[in-house]
Amino acid sequence: MVVVMQPQATEEQKEHVRETIHTLDCKSRDIQGDAITIICVIGNTLALTPEQFEILPGVDQVQRIQKPFKLVSREVQPHKTSFKVGDVTIGGNEITIISGPCSVESREQFRxxxxxxxxxxxxxxxxxxxKPRTSPYSFQGLGEEGLKIMAEISEEIGLPTISEVMEPEMVPMVSEYIDILQIGARNMQNYPLLNAIGHSHRPAMLKRGLSATIEEMLLAAEYILTGGNHNVILCERGIRTFETWTRNTLDISAVPVLQKATHLPVFIDPSHGTGYADYVAPVSRAAVAVGADGLMIEMHPTPERALSDxxxxxxxxxxSALIPELRRVARAVNRVIV
Amino acid sequence: MVVVMQPQATEEQKEHVRETIHTLDCKSRDIQGDAITIICVIGNTLALTPEQFEILPGVDQVQRIQKPFKLVSREVQPHKTSFKVGDVTIGGNEITIISGPCSVESREQFRxxxxxxxxxxxxxxxxxxxKPRTSPYSFQGLGEEGLKIMAEISEEIGLPTISEVMEPEMVPMVSEYIDILQIGARNMQNYPLLNAIGHSHRPAMLKRGLSATIEEMLLAAEYILTGGNHNVILCERGIRTFETWTRNTLDISAVPVLQKATHLPVFIDPSHGTGYADYVAPVSRAAVAVGADGLMIEMHPTPERALSDxxxxxxxxxxSALIPELRRVARAVNRVIV
Amino acid sequence: MVVVMQPQATEEQKEHVRETIHTLDCKSRDIQGDAITIICVIGNTLALTPEQFEILPGVDQVQRIQKPFKLVSREVQPHKTSFKVGDVTIGGNEITIISGPCSVESREQFRxxxxxxxxxxxxxxxxxxxKPRTSPYSFQGLGEEGLKIMAEISEEIGLPTISEVMEPEMVPMVSEYIDILQIGARNMQNYPLLNAIGHSHRPAMLKRGLSATIEEMLLAAEYILTGGNHNVILCERGIRTFETWTRNTLDISAVPVLQKATHLPVFIDPSHGTGYADYVAPVSRAAVAVGADGLMIEMHPTPERALSDxxxxxxxxxxSALIPELRRVARAVNRVIV
Amino acid sequence: MVVVMQPQATEEQKEHVRETIHTLDCKSRDIQGDAITIICVIGNTLALTPEQFEILPGVDQVQRIQKPFKLVSREVQPHKTSFKVGDVTIGGNEITIISGPCSVESREQFRxxxxxxxxxxxxxxxxxxxKPRTSPYSFQGLGEEGLKIMAEISEEIGLPTISEVMEPEMVPMVSEYIDILQIGARNMQNYPLLNAIGHSHRPAMLKRGLSATIEEMLLAAEYILTGGNHNVILCERGIRTFETWTRNTLDISAVPVLQKATHLPVFIDPSHGTGYADYVAPVSRAAVAVGADGLMIEMHPTPERALSDxxxxxxxxxxSALIPELRRVARAVNRVIV
Known part of the structure; x- marks a missing residue:
C-alpha cells in the first residue's frame, strides 16, 4: 500500500502514519518526491484497507498495490482449477454447456x-x-418439490443438475438433491450464504452481481474458498448499465480478465446477459470464441408459456441448432464441445 | 399493459395475443394505427410481466402502464406513513437524526x-x-455480543437502536435486542430476508441496493408490506456509477421521486452516499433541504481507529457542530429537528 | 405514442390532450381501462417527443411506440448497406479488418x-x-502534416485510409487526403460535425459515445443520412461503466441488436473496448463470432514508444498472428476474412 | 507516479523502467517490498500517462499520484475565482440564479x-x-436570429445573458451578442471548442458531460484556462446512470468535491439534473444547502407549448415562488441570494 501525504503534511503527521503502519505489523519506507512524501507499507496488507490510512491527518490519498485476494489468485495457484461433476469435467479443454428452464414448473415440463x-x-x-423475483406477485418457484423433480429426472436421464440456493440454512437440503449449487446475481455478496457454501461438499457456481466489479466477484469467491470449498465456477451474466435495449450488458472481456487473474473456470450466461432469445445464439458464439470454459443457456419446451424468463x-x-454452431467455433479456437 | 404488434403481424398472431390476454383474466382492446396494431390489456396486470407478451409471435414490444406495486403506493394510501419508535416519531414533520458507529467494537467504544x-x-x-464486508479478511462484527451491548447501553441512556440483520433466521434474535431492523444495500433483494422481516413486529429500514432502481426498491418494500409489516423506512445511500472520487453517487432526487410515489418515510445516508467525512456536512444540509424525513450519519469516537468505515x-x-446547522436549514424549509 | 392519463384526470384535461394531438396533425383514439384512460396518438410521430405530452395537466406518463428514426431503419431499407472503399467491400460477407497506429507520429513510424x-x-x-486528448498536456497529433503522410503512404502501398475529423470546418480538408472519415466517441453527438459529414462524399465511421444508448447512436447516424451520405459504418468501442479493470466495457450484444434494427454495417473496436493489448485477441475472436462486419485494431511498430494508446x-x-485465428473463426460462422 | 513491477520481473526489466523514467526528465527511486519492487517517478509528471509505463515489460500496474491538472487546482490558486458579468458577481458569497427558457422561440416568447x-x-x-438535439427531426433553434433577440432584450431589461456555442468557428459571433458562453454537456470534451473559448474574452460555463468523471471535467476546464481564459464556471447537471425515473442522476456531492479540488465557481442545473418540473424546487433547495455558487433553472412562459424541454x-x-424559498435556505447556510 502506498500512502501519499499532502504537500503541507507535518513531520509529526508523517511519524503518526509510520507508527500506525508498525502497529499493524508492517514496515514503512519513505519516498521523498519534489513536493510530497510517499510512505510505503511493506508486509502482508491483505487485511488492511486504504480507508484505514486515508483517515489519518495529513494523508492525501492511499493506493492499494497488493491484490486484496489470495486463494482465488493465479499467483497462489498457477494451474487452472478443474473438477468432475458426474462424468463431466469442468475447467478442462472441453467447453461445458448447461441448459434447461429458468423454473421447474411441473414434473412433465422439466422432464x-x-x-x-x-x-x-x-x-x-x-x-x-x-426463484428470487423482483415482484412479490410473481411465481416464486415450487420449492423443495421442484428439487425432488430435478433429482428424479437427473437420475432417470443421467445428467448432473444445477439449481439456485437462496439462504444459508437451505444449503444442506439443496445439496441432497442437486449437484452444483448456484449463487444468484442478487446474492453474490450474501456473505452468510457464501460461508455456508464454503463449507459444503458440492461445487458452486457464483454469478456476478448486477453492479459487482470483477474484484468484488473474486473476493466473493475468496469467501467460498476460505471455507474449504475450492470447486467454484465464476459466471459472467451481464452487468447493469444505462442501455435499455438489452436486459443487461454482457461484459465479454470479463472472461480473459478473470482468466488472467484467477485459476477458477469462467462461464457465460448469454440468456440473462442479453435478455432476448434472438440475441442468445450470436452471443453464445462470442462466448465460445472469447475462451469461456462453459455456457449456461436457458431453454424451455414452450417459452411462451414459461412462468419466468x-x-x-x-x-x-x-x-439443438445452436450447439453444432458452437462446436464449429470451439474447434476454430482449439477447444472442444462434446 | 400495451402490446405493440409488428407491422407485418398476421391476424392469427393478433388473435393469439388476445386469447393469451383473456386466459389471464384480462380484457383486450385494439387500437389500429396507420401502420401497426396495438392491443391493450385491461384489468389487474399487477402479476403480469411485459416479458410474457414479448415472447408471443408477431409482438414488437410491450409497455407496462400500471405500476407494478400496490401497498407502498400513494394511490392506495395517500397520507404519509408515520410511526413511533420509543418516543421518536418517524415520518412526521420532525426530521429524525440517527447516528453512531459503523460497527460495535467494544462496550466502551459503543458507550x-x-x-x-x-x-x-x-x-x-x-x-x-x-457486518457484511467485501473481503473475508476484514473485521466481521461482534455478533450477538454486539447486540447485547447495544441493548444495554440503549436502556441506560434512553435512545432507541437500529442494527443490520443479514439472514432470515436471525430476525427473531436481533428483534429481541434492537428497535429497528436494518436491511443493508447488498441485501435489498434478499427475498427470504424481506419475507422474514415482513412478518416481524419491528420497524424496518430498507437501504437502496447499489444498482437498484427506484422501482425495484419499492418492490422490495412491497415484499415487506405484503407480510404485514407496514413500518418501513426507505433509505437512499448512494448508487454505483462510473465516478470514483466519491465512494458512491448519492441520488438526491430520489427523495422527491420516492415521496411522490410512496407514503413511506424516506431517509438519506450521507456517509455511505459520499464515503468521506469531509463531504458529510454539506450533503447532510442538502438532504434536509430536499425534504428527507431523516438522516443516518456515521460517527465514531476516534475515526482513525475505527475497525470499519x-x-x-x-x-x-x-x-455536535453539524446538528445546529441542520436545524437552521430545517427551519428554512418548515421542518423541525428537535 | 401512448398518453396515459392519471386516474383522477378530468374530462377537460383529456379533451386538452386530444386537441394538442390534433394540433400536431395526428389523430387521437381513447382506450378506457378499469381505472385509467389511455389516449393513443396515431400518425407520424417521428418529430414528436414524449415530453410534449408529459407536461400536459392530468397526464401520468407517455410511452413512445414508433421508433424515433427512419432512414437508418431496417423497416425502410430491409437489405444491408454495402459499399466499396478502393477495392474493399464493406458490409458484405467479408469481415473487414482495419489496423494501424493510434496516432501518426512520423513518416517513418506510419510507413x-x-x-x-x-x-x-x-x-x-x-x-x-x-487527436482528442483528455489532458491539454498530452500529444495532440501532427495535424494536416499527418494526413499528408497518410495519403502518400496509402498511395504507395495501396491500402485505403481512415482518420478522425474533429470539427465541421475540417471535413473538406480531411476528405482530400483520407478515404473514410471517423467520428470519434466524444463527438458522436457533435451535431454540426454530423451535418457536415452528412454532406460529404466520403464514407464515415461513427463511433459509439461513451455513454450513448443504441437508440442515440442510431439517431446520430440518422443525422448523417438525412444529409444525403448513406455510407455509414457504426462502431461499438466500449461504454463507460463502474468496472475499472478494463478501460471501457465492450457491449458485444450491440452487434446483433444493431443488426436487427439497422441496415448499416457494424464494426467493433476491441482496442478501446478493452484498453489492454492482452485482451485484444480474445475479444477480436468474439467480435468475429458474434457477427461483426469488421474490426478496427490498434497496432504500433513499437507500442512502448507510442505517443498515445x-x-x-x-x-x-x-x-500477424491474430489474423489467421480470426480467419478460422470467420469460416466457422460462414464469413470470410480475405 | 508509482510503477509496480510484477513479482517475477527481472533486473533488466527494472532497469528499462528506470531508463524510461530518466528519458522523460524525471528521477526514479526504488522501494523493495517483501515480494515486489516499486519504482517511483519523481519530478513533473503532468504530461505523463500511466499507460506509458503499463506497456513496459515486467510492469504489473501504475498508479498516478500527482493530479493531472494544474491551473484549475486549489494548490496553484488557493482563493476562489470570482468575476463580474455586468453588475453580477459570480463566485462570491452571493448565490447567482440564472433562469430562462431552454430555447429562444420568438421575440415575444423570450421577452x-x-x-x-x-x-x-x-x-x-x-x-x-x-440547440443540440438528439433527433434530426426536432427543433434546432433560431440560430443567429435568436442571439440577436437575446441581445436586444438583455439591453432593454438590463440582465446579462448566457447561451450555448456549439462550434469553435461560432465563438466570435456568439461573443458579440452574449455575455457568458455555455459549453453543453455533449461538448464537454469538444477540444477545438474548448480551445476557441480559451482564447475568448467572455466568461464560460462548462457543463459536465453525461458520463464525464469529475477529473475529466477539471481537465476540460484546464483546456480553457491554458488558453488564457480564467473566468470559467463549472456546472453539474446530472450524469447518466441506470435509473430511469429521472432524466439524469444529479450528483449533488460533486459540489463539495469540486470545491475542494478547484478554485472555480460551481453551479447546479436542477432542470436537466432531474428532468421534471416537479422535482426542480426540492433539488434547487438542496443545491443551495450543499453550497453551490449558483443555479441555472429552466423557465418558460407556457411550458406546455415549449419547443424543447x-x-x-x-x-x-x-x-417566483421558489426564489424566496431559496433565499431562506441561503441565509441558513450563511450565503446570500439578492
Missing part, C-alpha cells in the same frame, strides 16, 4: 426440458426451484 | 459513541454487530 | 506500421492526425 | 420570459439559439 437438453448434446441440466429462453429446436 | 450521539441531539443510535465517520465534535 | 498492416492481411490502415496496441507480430 | 426572470429576482437570463421548465409563477 420434457431435460430430455431436450440431453438430445441437444448439452451436459448439465439447470432448473430453478427457489420466457422471452430469453430458446426452444428445444433452437438449442 | 462513548452513544453518549456522544445523545449529547449531539440525535434521536436514535446505530451500530453494526453483523473510519474515513466516512464524523468525530463527536463534528456531529 | 512501418502501414507495411505491417498490409503484410498482416488487414485491408484498411488507420491513423490519427487530430500504446498499452492497447498490438505489435506487428501479434497482429 | 415575456426575460421579464419574468427579472421579476423573480434571478440575475442572469438564459436562452438557446443553437417543456416538461422540466418551471412556470413564471413557480419560479
Amino acid at each position: 420434457t426440458a431435460a430430455l431436450a437438453v440431453k438430445a441437444s448434446g448439452a451436459r448439465i441440466v439447470r432448473g430453478g426451484a427457489f 420466457g422471452e430469453q429462453s430458446l426452444t428445444p429446436e433452437a438449442l | 462513548t459513541a452513544a453518549l456522544a450521539v445523545k449529547a449531539s441531539g440525535a434521536r436514535i443510535v446505530r451500530g453494526g454487530a453483523f 473510519g474515513e466516512q465517520s464524523l468525530t463527536p465534535e463534528a456531529l | 512501418t506500421a502501414a507495411l505491417a498492416v498490409k503484410a498482416s492481411g488487414a485491408r484498411i490502415v488507420r491513423g490519427g492526425a487530430f 500504446g498499452e492497447q496496441s498490438l505489435t506487428p507480430e501479434a497482429l | 415575456t420570459a426575460a421579464l419574468a426572470v427579472k421579476a423573480s429576482g434571478a440575475r442572469i437570463v438564459r436562452g438557446g439559439a443553437f 417543456g416538461e422540466q421548465s418551471l412556470t413564471p409563477e413557480a419560479l
